Amino acid sequence: MGCNKPSTETQRDVRDYLELYGVLRSFPRGSFLYTPDDPAQSLYVLLAGQVSLSLISSTGRALTVQVLEPGQLFGHSALMGSRTYDTFAETISSITTLVVPCETLLKAVERNPVLGTLLVEELGAYALVVSRRLDEVAFKTVPSRLASVLLGMAGPGLNVNDQRQRLPRRTHQQLAEMTNAYRETVTRVINQFRADHLLDMDRSGITLLNLPRLRELAGRDRGFLES
Structure with a gap:
């Protein structure tokens, strides 16, 4: 986005x-x-x-x-x-x-x-x-949609060479609404992203840890978790 x-x-x-x-x-x-x-x-x-x-x-x-x-x-x-x-x-x-x-x-x-x-x-x-x-x-799975949303939150100034990016805080429910998915599904995908060291979340915000991998996921029409 x-x-x-x-x-x-x-x-x-x-x-x-x-x-x-x-x-x-x-x-x-x-x-x-x-x-x-x-x-x-x-x-x-x-x-x-x-x-x-x-x-x-x-x-x-x-x-x-x-x-x-x-x-x-x-x-x-x-x-x-x-x-x-x-x-x-x-x-x-x-x-x-x-x-x-x-x-x-x-x-x-x-x-x-x-x-x-x-x-x-x-x-x-x-x-x-x-x-x-x-x-x-319509065409992407939840992991792909979530990756797209997270990259979109980073804004148009995101450098292709950047490895990490800090984002504002979003709740799991807000991310679910942004990806048109159930909150439980988004929570499962977030936990998978954490396990794969793609992101970290705390009370103050979200840190994207592997932008190249997230870009790869965002471009897919099939993810590693189905919606």
Whole structure:
């Protein structure tokens, strides 16, 4: 997932433009900023904290499409002229976000055509994230999906020569939702990853210990543990 994100430069440029037009809002942990039933009336820029974007199946099972970090945009449906949002946006920590109403956004693009170009690039990158997440769920096993998620959490700045990487803390349940798997299955895979010295987890975060091996697993459509 990390390679699917828009470039850091694009996100920074968009954020710089939108800061002139948005309104600052703060929300506590566990807040839903929007759901698929809500009108897509605003674009958001996350300034502090973390937000989870997820889909819910007809059986009530959650699939986390993306966990957002500060600087990232969300609420992309507002850019597509959609009537409603396409995901649930839930805060997984207290957050501060910039909220840009659609009408204000349209005026901003009229005044700054470059912003329109940047937003198109951002929208394309988001569509790619969603498409590849759904492909992973459909065609990859849990170990492969978990490896992809962990590498995605490392971000686009991950160096191919790096051997280790420190990641923010995630619970087994959060990782299960990010891989569309049962928590018990993810726990089993994590224990296997630990035994194979691919990662270590503690109360403060996750350490990836063997990035080349994780990349190899992420590219497979058959893992060493079936979902």
